[in-house]
Amino acid sequence: MHCVDKNIIDTVVEISLNNIVRRKGGPFGAVIVDSGTNEIISYGANSVTTDKDPTAHAEVNAIRKACESLGTFSLTGKTLYTSCEPCPMCLGAIYWSNLDKVFYANTKTDAAEIGFDDSFIYDEINKEKSERKIKFVQIECKEAKEVFKIWKNDKDKVEY
Amino acid sequence: MHCVDKNIIDTVVEISLNNIVRRKGGPFGAVIVDSGTNEIISYGANSVTTDKDPTAHAEVNAIRKACESLGTFSLTGKTLYTSCEPCPMCLGAIYWSNLDKVFYANTKTDAAEIGFDDSFIYDEINKEKSERKIKFVQIECKEAKEVFKIWKNDKDKVEY
Numbered sequence: 001m002h003c004v005d006k007n008i009i010d011t012v013v014e015i016s017l018n019n020i021v022r023r024k025g026g027p028f029g030a031v032i033v034d035s036g037t038n039e040i041i042s043y044g045a046n047s048v049t050t051d052k053d054p055t056a057h058a059e060v061n062a063i064r065k066a067c068e069s070l071g072t073f074s075l076t077g078k079t080l081y082t083s084c085e086p087c088p089m090c091l092g093a094i095y096w097s098n099l100d101k102v103f104y105a106n107t108k109t110d111a112a113e114i115g116f117d118d119s120f121i122y123d124e125i126n127k128e129k130s131e132r133k134i135k136f137v138q139i140e141c142k143e144a145k146e147v148f149k150i151w152k153n154d155k156d157k158v159e160y
Numbered sequence: 161m162h163c164v165d166k167n168i169i170d171t172v173v174e175i176s177l178n179n180i181v182r183r184k185g186g187p188f189g190a191v192i193v194d195s196g197t198n199e200i201i202s203y204g205a206n207s208v209t210t211d212k213d214p215t216a217h218a219e220v221n222a223i224r225k226a227c228e229s230l231g232t233f234s235l236t237g238k239t240l241y242t243s244c245e246p247c248p249m250c251l252g253a254i255y256w257s258n259l260d261k262v263f264y265a266n267t268k269t270d271a272a273e274i275g276f277d278d279s280f281i282y283d284e285i286n287k288e289k290s291e292r293k294i295k296f297v298q299i300e301c302k303e304a305k306e307v308f309k310i311w312k313n314d315k316d317k318v319e320y
Binding site: 004006009010013016017020023026027048049051052053054055057060063064067068071072073074075083084085086087088089090091092093094095096097098099100101102103104105106107110111113114115117120121122124125126133134135136137138139140141143144145147148149150151152154157158159160 | 164166169170173176177180183186187208209211212213214215217220223224227228231232233234235243244245246247248249250251252253254255256257258259260261262263264265266267270271273274275277280281282284285286293294295296297298299300301303304305307308309310311312314317318319320
């Protein structure tokens with residue numbers, strides 16, 4: 001079982017501090033390491049406001065950089081360290097990238113206390129779609145289902 | 161109230177079909193439009209396998225392109241059309257980008273039936289962290305809390 005390396009926790013917290021001192025974005029840092037050796041593969045810091053990209057959270061940036069560096073869309077065998085509990089977007093990115101494990105410092109409640117919506121978005125997920133702040137409306141479309149069938153029956157597709 | 165434009169649903173389904181025919185990625189397409197005029201601002205198609213980026217879902221790609229095109233990290237006043245119900249990662253991106261509304265065709269259950277983990281990831285969110293497939297472990301760190309306090313008290317920060 002992969003154990004936590006406290007030095008890497010210190011590193012992600014340092015990234016989060018440098019990020020606000022340098023006015024690059026929110027107070028969040030992340031690092032991806034090899035689960036076996038703890039060798040660092042990528043660093044990420046929140047850059048939403050400077051990159052003008054709402055998806056540029058520390059974890060997403062670290063995942064995208066690790067994949068670019070390794071030339072793969074799967075991070076099996078890798079562990080994410082982050083200065084704060086991942087929001088639903090980052091949690092999804094963690095699952096899609098097949099990371100082994102996540103170590104985090106601050107919680108989503110800590111994030112809520114300094115004005116971030118992480119906890120709010122988690123609450124929204126469990127609401128009826130019609131009760132959410134942002135409405136999600138399904139439109140029946142048989143052509144869309146046809147496309148899914150073509151994908152399912154395609155023997156040459158690249159799965160992920 | 162913004163009503164659905166069936167032509168735009170047809171467009172996102174066409175994007176999803178072209179995407180698999182051209183072997184660019186999974187069977188998913190998205191479009192972002194102005195909520196008032198329905199003018200198209202950006203297009204997105206899934207490019208996970210060709211960009212080697214697990215975050216490159218149709219919705220995330222469309223959001224990033226719209227923000228780049230408009231020079232902003234907020235898509236207030238914009239609506240997302242997508243060929244499939246957004247996964248938790250894309251739902252998070254939708255909230256962080258402040259979109260008005262989402263119209264989608266296929267459901268997360270349809271996605272599960274052709275081998276995608278959308279529904280599985282939604283289920284994981286509500287599990288105890290110790291019961292999840294990917295373990296999320298909190299490491300107490302007072303320095304991390306200090307960074308959050310610095311952010312909270314910073315009067316010159318750029319909020320998002």
